[in-house]
Amino acid sequence: MYALTTAQMQALERYTIETIGIDGGTLMEIAGNAVVMALREHELLTHERIAIVCGTGNNGGDGFVIARRLIDLGYDVRIGLAVEEQQLRGDAKTQYHILKRRGIPVTLLIEEVQTTAWLASCAVLIDCLLGTGASGALRGHMTWLIPLINALEKMVVAIDLPSGLHANSGEVVDAAIEADYTLTLAQPKIGCYLQQASHYIGELIVVDISVPETLVDTLHMTAPTIVTPALVKAALPARPLDGHKGTFGHGAVIGGSQHYVGAPLYSAKAVFHSGIGLISLIVPEGLMPSMMLQAPEVLLKSAASEDGYMTKEGVALHDFTKIRAVAFGPGLGRAAQLQEVAAWLLALEGPETIIVDADGLYMMKPLLQHVRATGKCVILTPHPGEMAMLCDTTIAEIEQHRFSYARDLAQKFGVYVLLKGHRSIVATPDGAQWLIPIGSSALGKGGSGDVLTGLILSFVTQRVPAEQALYTAAYLQAETAEKLAAQHSHYSVTPEMVVTHLGQLIACFVK
Ligand SMILES: NC(=O)C1=CN([C@@H]2O[C@H](COP(=O)(O)OP(=O)(O)OC[C@H]3O[C@@H](n4cnc5c(N)ncnc54)[C@H](OP(=O)(O)O)[C@@H]3O)[C@@H](O)[C@H]2O)[C@H](O)CC1
Ligand SMILES: [K+]
Numbered sequence: 001m002y003a004l005t006t007a008q009m010q011a012l013e014r015y016t017i018e019t020i021g022i023d024g025g026t027l028m029e030i031a032g033n034a035v036v037m038a039l040r041e042h043e044l045l046t047h048e049r050i051a052i053v054c055g056t057g058n059n060g061g062d063g064f065v066i067a068r069r070l071i072d073l074g075y076d077v078r079i080g081l082a083v084e085e086q087q088l089r090g091d092a093k094t095q096y097h098i099l100k101r102r103g104i105p106v107t108l109l110i111e112e113v114q115t116t117a118w119l120a121s122c123a124v125l126i127d128c129l130l131g132t133g134a135s136g137a138l139r140g141h142m143t144w145l146i147p148l149i150n151a152l153e154k155m156v157v158a159i160d161l162p163s164g165l166h167a168n169s170g171e172v173v174d175a176a177i178e179a180d181y182t183l184t185l186a187q188p189k190i191g192c193y194l195q196q197a198s199h200y201i202g203e204l205i206v207v208d209i210s211v212p213e214t215l216v217d218t219l220h221m222t223a224p225t226i227v228t229p230a231l232v233k234a235a236l237p238a239r240p241l242d243g244h245k246g247t248f249g250h251g252a253v254i255g256g257s258q259h260y261v262g263a264p265l266y267s268a269k270a271v272f273h274s275g276i277g278l279i280s281l282i283v284p285e286g287l288m289p290s291m292m293l294q295a296p297e298v299l300l301k302s303a304a305s306e307d308g309y310m311t312k313e314g315v316a317l318h319d320f321t322k323i324r325a326v327a328f329g330p331g332l333g334r335a336a337q338l339q340e341v342a343a344w345l346l347a348l349e350g351p352e353t354i355i356v357d358a359d360g361l362y363m364m365k366p367l368l369q370h371v372r373a374t375g376k377c378v379i380l381t382p383h384p385g386e387m388a389m390l391c392d393t394t395i396a397e398i399e400q401h402r403f404s405y406a407r408d409l410a411q412k413f414g415v416y417v418l419l420k421g422h423r424s425i426v427a428t429p430d431g432a433q434w435l436i437p438i439g440s441s442a443l444g445k446g447g448s449g450d451v452l453t454g455l456i457l458s459f460v461t462q463r464v465p466a467e468q469a470l471y472t473a474a475y476l477q478a479e480t481a482e483k484l485a486a487q488h489s490h491y492s493v494t495p496e497m498v499v500t501h502l503g504q505l506i507a508c509f510v511k
Helices: 006-020 024-041 058-072 090-101 112-120 142-152 197-201 229-235 262-272 285-291 312-316 336-347 359-374 384-390 395-400 402-413 448-461 466-488 495-510
Strands: 050-054 077-081 124-128 155-159 181-185 203-207 250-254 278-284 299-303 325-328 353-356 377-380 416-419 425-427 433-435
Touching: 006 024, 024 058, 024 090, 024 181, 024 203, 050 058, 050 112, 058 077, 058 090, 058 124, 058 155, 077 112, 112 142, 124 142, 229 466, 229 495, 250 262, 250 448, 262 278, 262 448, 262 495, 278 285, 285 299, 299 312, 312 336, 325 336, 325 359, 325 448, 336 353, 336 359, 353 359, 353 448, 359 377, 359 384, 359 402, 377 448, 377 466, 384 395, 384 402, 395 402, 402 416, 402 425, 402 433, 416 466, 425 466, 433 466, 448 466, 448 495, 466 495
Parallel strands: 050 077, 050 124, 124 155, 155 181, 181 203, 250 278, 250 325, 278 299, 325 353, 353 377, 377 416
Antiparallel strands: 416 425, 425 433
């Protein structure tokens, strides 16, 4: 499954019509019928009255097909048109005339008081006002109709996209339908994962309309792959029955400073709950007493420090020859000597992979142009604020163009990037991207980033390829947090709870 732009979706549609030979009218008929099947399969219909509201374009045309088919199946359906009849064009106009010839009435929704009463008499509202063709601020009757639909607080199912949500950017100019469910056609649109889109989308269901996913390859498109449970299951490291500590590998966390004691501990604990063989935790010497008894499974190592921050000499005393991967940054702080640690780490023989998080990102930024020459696999895991620092721009700019900033950073320096957020993105040096379609507000707490870093470290140490380790870690953390939030609320789930409950989710995947 891919997240596509409007232009890409239109290219797939054009290919299906012009090259495969399924004409536009037939495609609309297939789409409408497929939506009806999905509505029934997901039990979104009621035997009370259903209203289908339609606009000028093909999204409205889909609505006419859906309405006709539901009527044929015995549902009590009302159809509303939010534009004048003469504004209809192409396949939508054809479908409108099919309704007319069938004697099915269509109500014009061009007057607010009557429309309110009309909508209020229905239990479910199906939104076919605008789809991928929407642009700019709302115009005409949509300006009052969309807020009115939201105010009625009925169950709303949006077809293809919630009307008013921009398919490419996730932007909402004035208002957009706040759907309970969005039945998107063929493939999800990229805007469903950007900005505030999740507020409008509700549950996203993808409907197959005979525009197959394989066309994305046929047409050589580059689009982010949406991470599914199947991809996560396939990426989990093998666990041979006779495996031992050496099989599952030795990783290290370098972090902690006088002000941040908990962060590296969270990373180290997450590592241990996800299959690694051995974990070393290297912290400034002053932190040793407070860490001693907190995680007995961790090999705790002290590094000489100055002003509460570790020194290169202090870290370099330790043996890294058997360590496969290092996470650099949790609780590290920022100090000039830490830049020396970063430079030493990049040049270090032994660890094949370096994961850079939190303040480590600030220390690594001036060195990024040297990454390619080292031949190491370097993974950056910024949140939007850290990404803005790395790209010398603002958070707002990053949030508006998440996919392009992640891809450009990865390609510029030959690094792997996990741009965190409500919908995290993975980008690789060769331009591939993955999108994690889930997230959790329960993770909006200090410590969550450290847990994620630990999970990534654990998976790469177990020799999971970097991009798979990134999307698997992010997916498992978000899903665990959501499952916990269902029991304990989004307010109360802590990073520690996520760590200790990860195993329940992993168990479901490896069954
Ligand atoms: N993906 C597929 O393979 C298929 C998709 N289908 C459906 O088609 C729509 C896309 O259809 P399209 O006609 O391109 O676009 P819309 O239905 O979104 O309508 C666009 C018209 O709406 C008006 N418009 C645009 N922006 C606004 C606005 N901000 N306010 C008010 N009105 C707006 C505009 O009309 P004008 O008369 O004002 O010019 C646009 O022309 C896709 O989403 C699917 O639902 C196919 O049915 C099956 C295959
Ligand atoms: K819609």
